[in-house]
Amino acid sequence: MTAAAGRIVVSGLTKRFGRITAVDGLSFSAEPGSVTGFLGPNGAGKTTTLRMLAGLIAPDSGTATISGHEYSALTSPSRDAGVVLEAAGFHPGRSGRDHLRVYCTAGGYPLRRADEVLEITRLAAAGRRKVRGYSLGMRQRLALATALLGDPVALILDEPANGLDPEGTVWLRGLLRDYARSGRTVLYSSHALGEVEQLADHVVIVSNGRLVHHGTLADLTGGQGGLEERFLALTSRPAGSAGCAGSGGSGGSSEARS
């Protein structure tokens, strides 16, 4: 492992869809050994950013790198990054285990790795059932299991707790925390701010495609008010601008909102 292994760096990232600028000159990093929460209102550009990181959407300008390389240039992408984008990417007529075995073969992993990640995600009992019969929570676990196949040094997750029951949420929190403790990088988007408060070391907040806060969770909340209050203050429109930038700067965070 090099020093940069698992480090996620987004630099000047911009993406337009027609006349809409989904992501606008976004820059931040997520460091190995920590959990970074990626927050923002609906339509703030979180998913587009994560998809650009994963090489699924081409940026108009700027770069997004994992371990110093753009996703498409990674020699063994599924070892460098495990990506969970949505709990929907499954053929309904294929079993969860067969789904995983397909990607074991494509990624060059032994087939038993499929059974291992089924165990890790507590899906072993349902592995041979067709995905058609899976609940949303089970699909979410299967998406996570797919991301874990390569035992990656970075995890990039788009709302991974969606559809998980309370027990599942606690389990996921433990898994992500252990992942970060072992020196790997976790970057995940979420709307569950209470969850983020319990788990994240750093937070990146975006609004309208732009960075409005990047720093440690402690810096952001500064002891006064919860994350929710600060989040709403930073992302509320149109006020976000002046009022929040002034007060938010106190915590050593990098404010990018003009």
Add this chain to the structure above:
Amino acid sequence: MTRLVRAEFRKLLSTRLWCWMLLAAAAWTAGYTALAITLDGRPGDIAPALSSPAGQHALFAIGAGGAGPLVAVLAVAGVAGEYRHRTAAATFLVTPRRGRVIAAKGITYALAGAGYALACVAVNLAVALPWLPARGIEVPPAGNGNLAVLAAIVVSTAIFGLAGAGLGAMLRGEVVTIGGLLFYLYVAEPLLSHVAALHGWTAYLPGVAADGLTQAVQAGVRMLPPWEAGVVFAAWSLVFATAGAAVTVRRDLTG
């Protein structure tokens, strides 16, 4: 690339569609073979007599008619289905070099096509070979140029698989692409190819070229000689596959 082809085969074989399509192709082949033999020599039968080499070529080419379009449909479903079921993201996350993924799919469906063709040839022969002598027609499978037809069926169906993979990658809408493909092969192209005034170029259409390759005789349709038709059909499918790969590499996967 071997790894990717194996992964694509795993995808193909881990859902049921291949099985249903194989049964459909076998049933088509058995049905049309039986029909061709039953109608042979009856008044109004416009197909060449089964006692002639041309008639035998057409009879043995029935397997291609069953396997080819269905393999193309299977390939479209396998490639465009990745967008419909949103598995494309997982596929490109493991293999970000998307051109290689499309190439692997093309190879996979070409090989699957060859397998379907062999199965349909077996069905065709199983129906025809015991039946024809009973009607007083001696058919040497390896004589009269029949072996070349059987080999051409395997090649033709493989090309159909590659073409389908290319079309699926290019157009992405599974149901619309399959509907359009079947409409083209069974309605549009037969209409055009039967118009004598258009014979100058209809022989170069993909489906007519496929028929030319397997010498599936159709009255009133001009076809190229097998070699030339095979080259034309292969060129079409390479165009589809290349265009499919080019589009896939540039496409944003937004969700």
